[in-house]
Amino acid sequence: MPPRLIFGAGGTGTTARSFTYTWDTPEKVSDFLSVLQELNILELDSAAVYPPGNTWNAETLLGQSKAADKGFNIDSKANADRRLPHLDEERIDISISQTLGLLGVDRVRVYYAHAPDLSTALEKQARAFDLQYKAGKFEKLGLCNYTIKDMEELFAICDEKGYVKPTTARAFHAYSPVAGGFLTGKVTFALGDPESMALKRTRWRGASALPFAIDTYDDPAMHQAIWTLKEACDAVSPHILLQDAALRWLMHHSALGEGDGIIFGAKTIDQLRANVAGARAGPLPDTVRETVDGLWGSVKVKEQLRVNVSDRQKWKSKA
Template structure:
């Protein structure tokens, strides 16, 4: 049973499974059972997502019929050098925590620029040879780094990346310029995370200026980053026009964002692409799935969203990692 009318893959973001958010094996099982009923059978987790992996393992997600993806933290953990041995141990720990012998996709969550790429890839390749994962993925690598990984993997007969997980939404389309053409050239599927730009696309300029949600100045980790990336005159103007399009079509801004990514972006099921949703169980998750089931926007609405890119020309971002986090280190 497909969620989207075009059969674009839908993956559930397992970062939502975390005891700091109130999760436990029972609540995780409840979400998993709901997802199964809706036809979603792929869960994305990661070493950097707190206890997400162990919660999925304790809930026996694999036994419930779910395909599991996970990630070695890579550059997200600046205190760790991702050498061959470190990567191997991380992979072994992840599959053990998840309660499986093998995951579907094993990603490097972000490039560790402190360590030679080849050394990190040696660890990835050993895990692949040991059968710990089926497919190798990259996340948050810029186009040049992605090309370097492909080159080194080819030169050394290492496993090649076949999935890329990246930021992609109506206000974040920089991937279309260099990254996506590179991925298409090498037959690498694209899984889009942050389809509503971390909540930015659901806000009004007034919400942002008043510090609503992740734009709160009281959130040291998120507030400074989201205001730096999105609280600019161009981005606020974009948001005003985005809100007008949603209003004209009698839908919410969140629905407009999700349906644009699923049906009017560069993602295609033929290339194996997918969309990652992170809504938690309840009305938010139900609404997200119902929006995706509705199919494409009107041609006029889709074109209006496409045209908004002109407003933020020169301020497009690739992702939070490349455009903010890594620059602060």
């Protein structure tokens, strides 16, 4: 079975640096919720810090649009600031209480640690989440951005103390399946045109740019990979859009499977429908699949040089 589709609420709401400016009122949020219902996608991935730069705005709008009353299962994440303690008992209680109040629910399905808390001992984090679980405020515990080492240590603590274990760490929810829009080709195709309208209000140019995305993807090897993929997608009939190739590969040819999920987003209703149609279009032709499989070799050196933000020693050395 392929993974299921989950709509990401990271672009819900707006800020001065927002890259969406689309779902910024309860009425507009209700519009995309109606389409998701039509498409039988009833899972929403939210977080206290969504949208980036305007904490609680996404969950405020989801509550105002009555997402839970419309049958959506909403996952959320604890308010996170990597510079400060945020997963101790007091702060988790404040965060989840705010989330539940804004969403208008008694509990969420999955509640995540959005990022490691390098200032709070793992045992204290585990105990704090266990208290909220036993209070009935979430059904499953999840982890984001943790190292394997920390996950193993946390599981050992939970086993020893009888605390709730992170069950969603065992499954995998892949987010940003088109790499913030990079896998649409629009960044590569706009090279040499810094004023390209295709990049307006995106992660790639101007006030809404995300340095992490630019550092990760705006690179000669990455751009060459896009041209290679485009050639393969154009060579089949009917032609395949680059983003559809990425979505279909994740759905049918990656390590993801039953129990896993793909968290995707959209800036418009048309884009929402197109992304879902692309993901559900079935396995890729062999030539395109083989091309995608082979692209990793051309970009893996860059990826291996990236620093894992969960590495405790590196973060402590920067403190």
